[in-house]
Amino acid sequence: MTSMKRRIFLKGTLATGALGVAASSGLLAPRSVLAAWSKDAFEAKDINSALSSLLGSSNLTASTRIKIKAPDIAENGAVVPVSVSTDLEGVESINIVVEKNQNPLAANFVLGAGAIADVSTRIKMGKTSSVLAVVKAGGKLYSTGKEVKVTIGGCGG
Amino acid sequence: MSSIKLRASAKDGVTTIKALISHPMETGTRKDAKTGEKIPAHFIQEVVCTHNGNTVITGNWGAAISKNPYLSFSFKGGASGDKIGLSWVDNKGEKDADETAIS
Structure with missing residues (x-):
């Protein structure tokens, strides 16, 4: 009995120990970036206002130099792998927009020095929609889209 | 336990x-199946x-980024x-934060 209690006690201390370490290492995260998250852009209900508040413009130029990789049919809308790459020069950010999601803007990646314009992630899609890759390069917005069919929605609908 | 698995090569x-x-990546629009109440956003x-x-x-x-x-x-x-x-954040x-060395 006593050994059981001791075991539980040890488990408890180990857990708090790990949490403490995680919390303190989290403090090392740069503070300045906190202000960058745009509530207006991510809560916008349409693409134009999302892009305007995030990138200052919603004027898109179609470009064949952006490649978007996503499945033609996504069986599970909760997990749709998307990759965006481009050979455009002076890329500042890569943005992923899902046209028919409640809040179209899914992700914005700001590239730092040396970063290659090629990112992959996984997104949720409520229903069949066009997925837009919007690239900001040299102050202008370029985009390419791809239609993804969703058989089961991923936004809790 | 770190929440992050990081690999660099x-x-x-x-x-x-x-x-x-x-990370659960809750959208805030999902409802709890039992209580019918909305699960608060957490992403x-x-x-x-x-x-x-x-x-x-x-x-x-x-x-809209997937869970985990x-x-x-x-x-x-x-x-x-x-x-x-x-x-x-x-x-x-x-x-949370994690660090690794390039392999």
Whole structure:
């Protein structure tokens, strides 16, 4: 009995120990970036206002130099792998927009020095929609889209 | 236990980073099946990845990023042993960070 209690006690201390370490290492995260998250852009209900508040413009130029990789049919809308790459020069950010999601803007990646314009992630899609890759390069917005069919929605609908 | 799984490898002058984060990524629109009440939004808003302390990429995310987010990208430069750091902050102010060396 006593050994059981001791075991539980040890488990408890180990857990708090790990949490403490995680919390303190989290403090090392740069503070300045906190202000960058745009509530207006991510809560916008349409693409134009999302892009305007995030990138200052919603004027898109179609470009064949952006490649978007996503499945033609996504069986599970909760997990749709998307990759965006481009050979455009002076890329500042890569943005992923899902046209028919409640809040179209899914992700914005700001590239730092040396970063290659090629990112992959996984997104949720409520229903069949066009997925837009919007690239900001040299102050202008370029985009390419791809239609993804969703058989089961991923936004809790 | 860190919530972050981080891998970085360098090849031909390009470093590729792959990260997997354990996070529920709740959109705030889902309902609890039992109570019928909305599950509050809980998702990562910012992910920052650094190479030897310099920011390489900053990701601003909405709730439309999948549960247990995956992120992969690469950058020019980086050598074996260099430090790669990744940190995230969510809408509740929770955060975590991890560090690895380029293999």
